[in-house]
Amino acid sequence: MTPILVFDIETIPDVDGIRRLEDFPDDLSDCEVAEHAFEARCERVGNDFLPHHLQRVAAISCVFRDNNGFRVRSLGTPSDGEAALIASFYRMIEKYTPQLVSWNGGGFDLPVLHYRALVHGIAAPRYWDQGQDDREFKFNNYLGRYHLRHCDLMDVLAMYQARANAPLDALAKLCGFPGKLGMDGGKVWDAYCDGQIEEIRNYCETDVVNTYLMYCRFQLMRGGFSQNEYDEEINFVKNALAQESSPHWQEYLAAFGK
Numbered sequence: 001m002t003p004i005l006v007f008d009i010e011t012i013p014d015v016d017g018i019r020r021l022e023d024f025p026d027d028l029s030d031c032e033v034a035e036h037a038f039e040a041r042c043e044r045v046g047n048d049f050l051p052h053h054l055q056r057v058a059a060i061s062c063v064f065r066d067n068n069g070f071r072v073r074s075l076g077t078p079s080d081g082e083a084a085l086i087a088s089f090y091r092m093i094e095k096y097t098p099q100l101v102s103w104n105g106g107g108f109d110l111p112v113l114h115y116r117a118l119v120h121g122i123a124a125p126r127y128w129d130q131g132q133d134d135r136e137f138k139f140n141n142y143l144g145r146y147h148l149r150h151c152d153l154m155d156v157l158a159m160y161q162a163r164a165n166a167p168l169d170a171l172a173k174l175c176g177f178p179g180k181l182g183m184d185g186g187k188v189w190d191a192y193c194d195g196q197i198e199e200i201r202n203y204c205e206t207d208v209v210n211t212y213l214m215y216c217r218f219q220l221m222r223g224g225f226s227q228n229e230y231d232e233e234i235n236f237v238k239n240a241l242a243q244e245s246s247p248h249w250q251e252y253l254a255a256f257g258k
Contacts, residue, residue: 001065001066001067002098002099003064003065003066003096003097003098003099004063004064004065004066004098004099004101004212004215005062005063005064005092005093005096005098005099005100005101006062006063006064006065006100006101006102006208006211006212006215007060007061007062007063007089007100007101007102007105007109007208008060008061008062008102008103008109008204008207008208008211009057009059009060009061009108009109009112009113009204010057010058010059010061010185010188010200010201010203010204011055011056011057011058011112011188012034012055012056012058012188012189012192013033013034013037013038013050013054013055013056013189014050014053014054014055014056015030015033015034015056017053017054017056017119018033018034018037018054019033022036022037024036030193031193034189037050037054038050052108052111052112052115053115053119055112055115055116056082056116057082057085057086057112057113057116058082058188058192058197058200059074059075059085059197059200059201059204060074060075060076060085060086060088060089060204061073061074061075061201061204061205061207061208062074062075062089062092062208063208063209063211063212064092064098065212066096069240070236070237070240071240072205072208072209072240072241072244073205074201074204074205075088075089076088078197078198078201082116082120083120083122086113086116086117086120086122087120087122089113090117090122090123090124090127093124093126093127093142094124094125094126094127097126099148099149099151100142100149100150100151101150101151101153101211101212101215102150102151102152102153102211103152103153103154103168103207103210103211103214104152104154104155104165104168105150105152106145106150106152106155107152107154107155110150127142128142128143129141130143130144137149145160146160151215151218153211153214153215153218154166154168156218157218168180168207168210168211168214169184169210171214172210172213172214175213175214175217176256177210177213177214177256178206178210178252178253178255178256179210179255180203180206180207180210181203181206181248181251181252181255182199182203182251183199183200183203188200188203202246202248203248205248206248206252209237209241209252212237213234213237216230216233216234216237217230238253238256241253
């Protein structure tokens with residue numbers, strides 16, 4: 001089977017970048033700089049969600065599914081910097097040329113990764129290939145919105161209409177999956193300021209498993225899985241997670257079907 005790489009990122013304000021672009025006093029803390037940026041953004045556009053290029057990657061979590069099984073991990077270590085995390089992500093694409101799967105990856109995760117890889121000077125020739133090196137990529141590459149080498153489930157299910165987009169948490173729960181547990185994207189900055197990077201990584205991992213389960217459901221709907229194959233895959237994922245020792249997987253498994 002073609003390896004499947006499901007990914008999700010969590011971000012925080014790029015405080016160093018904001019300092020470079022704005023004239024803030026040196027004695028302001030990172031939290032104060034971020035708060036000023038949130039307030040300025042809200043005044044300008046009506047919400048405090050910072051633009052993609054001012055989002056710094058704090059965690060990247062992935063599900064990797066191939067003939068050798070199912071694995072879910074956060075890339076790098078809690079102490080790794082942004083550049084190391086992004087480089088690890090692109091190395092996986094260079095090595096395996098996987099099927100990428102995301103929820104809103106085309107609208108958020110990938111543009112953030114593009115800008116941040118640009119800032120750090122990270123090369124990813126396989127990812128950026130549009131047929132220059134591999135002719136097959138001319139017709140199916142990671143960058144084409146209507147190509148399936150990257151399947152943005154939210155975008156596909158909404159028929160590429162932003163007004164029809166649905167949140168992962170709600171749709172996952174409607175399908176009987178656990179959805180989000182204990183945190184959401186709006187709480188990541190506060191958690192980071194409190195030193196809870198491990199909790200952020202755990203949250204990101206559960207989100208990426210939700211996305212994989214939704215991808216399985218999508219494959220059932222489109223005929224990629226028979227009902228028996230779908231049931232077997234969901235049980236396969238549950239059994240794989242049951243072997244994990246981290247408490248967040250016990251909580252996740254307990255939330256199935258609630």
